[in-house]
Amino acid sequence: MFQRMRGARVRDRRAEEPVDAVHDVDLGKLLDSLGLSEALEQGSVRCEFCDHVVTSDTVGALYPRGEAVRVVCDRPHCMARLVTDLNQRDGGGGSGESGR
Amino acid sequence: MIGLLLAIAALVAAVAYLLSKVEALAGEVAKLLARFGPFKSWGQRRQTRWRLERRAQKLLRSLREEAPIATDKLAIEWVDPKASREALLEQGKVIVRLRSEDRAEQNLVHATMLFVSTSLLFRAKRYLDPEQRDSFDLFVTARMLGQTRDNDGVLDAFLSEYMYPRTAEEGSRVDEYVRAFEALAEAGLFYGVLLREVDYLGEKVWGKKFIAELPPEIDELLDMLGSLAARVPGEKINSNVLREYCRMGVVLVGMQDKMQQGIDTWIEYIQSALVRREVDSIYLLGMWRDRAKLRQIAAAFADGYELTNASRISQTLSDGKRDSFIAVMRRHDPVVFQPRLPSRRRPFTKDPATIRTGTSPATGLLGTVRRFGGLGFGFLEVDSEPEEAFFHLNDCINPPEFVARGDRVECDVRTEGPEEKLKAYNVHFLHLVETQQPRQELAARAAEEREEAGVAVRDPEPDTATEAESNGGNGQSHEPPEGRVSAEVAQFGTKGYGFLRIAEVPISVFFHLNDCLEPPLFIKRGETVTCEVYVNAPGQLRARKVEFALGDESDSAPPPHD
Numbered sequence: 327m328f329q330r331m332r333g334a335r336v337r338d339r340r341a342e343e344p345v346d347a348v349h350d351v352d353l354g355k356l357l358d359s360l361g362l363s364e365a366l367e368q369g370s371v372r373c374e375f376c377d378h379v380v381t382s383d384t385v386g387a388l389y390p391r392g393e394a395v396r397v398v399c400d401r402p403h404c405m406a407r408l409v410t411d412l413n414q415r416d417g418g419g420g421s422g423e424s425g426r
Numbered sequence: 427m428i429g430l431l432l433a434i435a436a437l438v439a440a441v442a443y444l445l446s447k448v449e450a451l452a453g454e455v456a457k458l459l460a461r462f463g464p465f466k467s468w469g470q471r472r473q474t475r476w477r478l479e480r481r482a483q484k485l486l487r488s489l490r491e492e493a494p495i496a497t498d499k500l501a502i503e504w505v506d507p508k509a510s511r512e513a514l515l516e517q518g519k520v521i522v523r524l525r526s527e528d529r530a531e532q533n534l535v536h537a538t539m540l541f542v543s544t545s546l547l548f549r550a551k552r553y554l555d556p557e558q559r560d561s562f563d564l565f566v567t568a569r570m571l572g573q574t575r576d577n578d579g580v581l582d583a584f585l586s587e588y589m590y591p592r593t594a595e596e597g598s599r600v601d602e603y604v605r606a607f608e609a610l611a612e613a614g615l616f617y618g619v620l621l622r623e624v625d626y627l628g629e630k631v632w633g634k635k636f637i638a639e640l641p642p643e644i645d646e647l648l649d650m651l652g653s654l655a656a657r658v659p660g661e662k663i664n665s666n667v668l669r670e671y672c673r674m675g676v677v678l679v680g681m682q683d684k685m686q687q688g689i690d691t692w693i694e695y696i697q698s699a700l701v702r703r704e705v706d707s708i709y710l711l712g713m714w715r716d717r718a719k720l721r722q723i724a725a726a727f728a729d730g731y732e733l734t735n736a737s738r739i740s741q742t743l744s745d746g747k748r749d750s751f752i753a754v755m756r757r758h759d760p761v762v763f764q765p766r767l768p769s770r771r772r773p774f775t776k777d778p779a780t781i782r783t784g785t786s787p788a789t790g791l792l793g794t795v796r797r798f799g800g801l802g803f804g805f806l807e808v809d810s811e812p813e814e815a816f817f818h819l820n821d822c823i824n825p826p827e828f829v830a831r832g833d834r835v836e837c838d839v840r841t842e843g844p845e846e847k848l849k850a851y852n853v854h855f856l857h858l859v860e861t862q863q864p865r866q867e868l869a870a871r872a873a874e875e876r877e878e879a880g881v882a883v884r885d886p887e888p889d890t891a892t893e894a895e896s897n898g899g900n901g902q903s904h905e906p907p908e909g910r911v912s913a914e915v916a917q918f919g920t921k922g923y924g925f926l927r928i929a930e931v932p933i934s935v936f937f938h939l940n941d942c943l944e945p946p947l948f949i950k951r952g953e954t955v956t957c958e959v960y961v962n963a964p965g966q967l968r969a970r971k972v973e974f975a976l977g978d979e980s981d982s983a984p985p986p987h988d
Contacts, residue, residue: 343545344503345537346519349474350526351467355507360514386536389520395511400523402587405536406564409543410592412520413551413559 348388357382360395373399375407474524475502478533481574482541488573492739493566493617500541520544531580535571535588542567549628550621555641561603562624564589569611606648613655614741618752619709620651622735623674626707630760631671643672651676655743668703670844673761675700679712679720689719693726701730706760710753714738717751724753731755793837793850798829799948806850808839815839817850826855828919830951904931904967906959913957913969918949926957926969935959937969946974 348356357363363382365371371380374396386400387408398408482500490498505514505521514521522540524533543563551559568589571581593601610616624644631637646667653663654676666675677700679692692710700708708731710720717736724733735754741747791808793815798804805814817837819825826833837850907930916934918924925934937957939945957969 343548344501345522345541345545346505347475347502347522347524347537348505348507349467349471349524351470352504352507353523356505356521359508360511385523387520387522390515390518393515395515400532402535402583403591405539406588406592408520409539409563410556410560412543413563414556 353382353385356388357385360388362395362397366397371397373397373401373404375399375404375411376401470526471504474526474530474533475504477530478502478524478537481534482538485538485570485573489566489570493569493621497546500537502537531583534580535584538570539563539567539588542570550625552628553631553637553640554624554644557599558603558641558644560592561600561607562621564592564600565604565607565616566621603648606652609655610648610651612742614739614750614752615651615655618711618739619676620647622709622754623647623672623707626756627671630706637671639669640671643667643669647672647674654678657743666699666703666705668705668844673703673705674707674709675705676709676711677723679710679716679723689723689726692723696723696727701727704757704761706757708755710755712751714749714751717753720751720753724755727755731757791837791839793835795829795831795833795835797831797948797950799946804829804948806835806837806853808837808848808850811839811848813848815848815850817853821849821851822853822855824855828917828924829855830917904933906961906967907931910956910958910971913955913972915949915951915953915955917951924949926955926972928957928959928969931959931967933967935967935969937972941968941970942972942974944974945972949974 354363357366362371366380366382366385369379369381372378373380375398378399378401380397380399384399384401385397386405387398389396389398389408389412398404479500479502483498486498486500502524505519520540522536524537543559547562547566551562554562568581568584571584574580589604592598593604607616607620610620624647627640631640646669650663650665650667654665657663659680665678667673668675675696677692677696679689696708708727710723712720721733721736724731724736732755733753734756735752737752739750739752741750791810793806793808796805796807796814802819804817806817808815815837819829834856835850835853836856837853839848839850841847842849907928911928911930913926913928913935916925916927922939924937926937928935941957954975955972957972959967959969962968
């Protein structure tokens with residue numbers, strides 16, 4: 327529940343947060359650090375959204391979920407789904423039922 | 427003198443030009459170094475980031491001309507590829523892969539999507555539902571990518587490959603929202619009003635990511651703005667949203683015949699329709715040529731509202747395209763929402779303008795307690811009011827240990843919330859009055875006591891004499907009756923305990939809410955219960971498994987303010 331207060335304001339500088347990225351030239355090292363290289367080579371890593379096999383050439387994004395690092399392939403649909411997934415995760419249980 | 431000024435101006439221009447060239451030169455150097463072994467990795471990273479940030483910055487600058495966005499910089503930060511898995515998991519970063527120069531367009535789309543979603547609109551959309559969030563993300567990303575001037579197909583690729591699959595999903599409202607946003611953008615209302623307002627709501631509502639009540643309010647705001655965008659000249663529509671969180675109004679300042687008479691008409695309207703209803707935002711919308719009058723109108727409310735933005739917007743309305751002017755006024759002391767603090771530390775707030783009191787500030791309205799529950803709240807029948815007023819112990823000047831039906835009080839009342847429920851403040855229990863001090867002095871003293879103690883309510887200690895006497899503290903011991911017995915509530919206090927009158931026992935028996943099976947919200951004196959009685963460790967009688975007879979359903983109504 328929320329309380330109503332007058333006068334207090336909040337400022338957040340979230341808009342200036344950077345986009346975290348890995349360049350192609352560092353991807354191999356990063357995958358090694360995350361312990362994903364071998365699994366990618368063996369073809370045992372699947373995209374979080376389309377369930378297709380991901381290789382080191384088709385990695386689009388990596389993101390943590392719980393104790394695991396999820397891999398998203400670089401298909402446009404899957405990258406768009408990543409944003410949707412982040413919205414649902416940050417939503418804290420939004421049902422999507424807003425009566426519209 | 428003039429020659430000197432011209433020389434300085436030329437020097438400044440030359441430095442600016444050289445700086446821009448230096449930046450470009452750095453990019454070219456990086457590109458060159460990217461070809462050579464020792465600098466290859468550094469050069470490629472540098473070149474990719476430099477090119478991406480530069481393009482994104484241009485897009486953001488273009489977008490910023492029409493949008494109330496907080497930044498014009500999209501920054502790329504390389505993650506440390508040697509960092510441990512645990513460190514990366516702990517940081518919780520979403521890491522996007524950026525490729526070498528041959529996939530620059532893909533880099534731009536991916537980075538822009540993530541930037542818009544996780545940074546640019548974070549505050550504005552964090553309390554919305556997921557479909558509303560997606561819609562804002564997709565629409566703003568498309569608008570941002572739409573600023574590309576080099577016709578490189580980035581926008582087309584985004585619309586067809588990234589956005590369309592989401593909008594085409596069956597049962598999804600994303601398409602509906604995006605279409606609504608487009609209509610608003612045409613009318614200059616998407617950035618001008620909608621995004622400003624949701625961003626402002628994000629500023630007011632903080633500490634929580636999702637609020638179930640807000641998405642319907644945003645839908646109502648969207649519907650209202652949609653009607654405004656589709657409005658034909660002269661048509662009258664409701665342009666206010668007066669809900670719990672979103673309290674705003676759009677005022678169209680036009681109609682030349684009225685404008686020629688002066689701005690008093692608008693001032694009177696704003697005063698009666700918006701200021702009186704305590705809206706937090708007022709958007710004045712008029713023609714560009716009338717901007718001076720809009721500023722005058724805003725200045726008339728300078729005491730209560732701050733003019734936070736005044737800018738030109740481009741509108742395409744049913745009567746054609748035109749340049750318009752928007753002035754955004756924000757209340758100096760808006761109602762903001764934050765997670766509820768522990769109730770005893772909750773600050774006491776009131777707005778004197780809305781409080782109804784007695785014949786003088788020192789005397790309140792007279793009322794009678796109709797109901798009071800073990801959770802610290804109840805309802806009063808206030809003599810001059812047609813409906814019962816909610817009150818909480820935290821709003822009492824002299825909270826008694828036991829609140830009983832029929833207790834007479836003096837209080838102030840005001841209406842609160844979207845349903846304008848009556849709430850009582852400064853509740854003063856008259857049977858506890860020991861002095862003839864004015865009520866305001868008592869209230870001030872109580873507030874000081876609360877502040878000194880760091881709590882909002884004096885914590886009444888149990889009446890040890892009463893308790894001891896009730897439990898046989900006079901030395902006599904009493905045998906508890908066997909099995910379940912019938913009893914009647916003799917007293918029930920404000921701290922969750924009370925006493926039962928039991929025919930088989932000559933004294934009152936203590937009971938606590940925790941000893942009750944499904945206790946009702948309101949426990950009334952005289953209520954019938956059944957219970958077991960036992961002797962506790964100090965040798966006192968105590969009731970357990972107290973079960974209440976089914977009572978009036980109206981007593982179980984939830985409190986309107988909690």
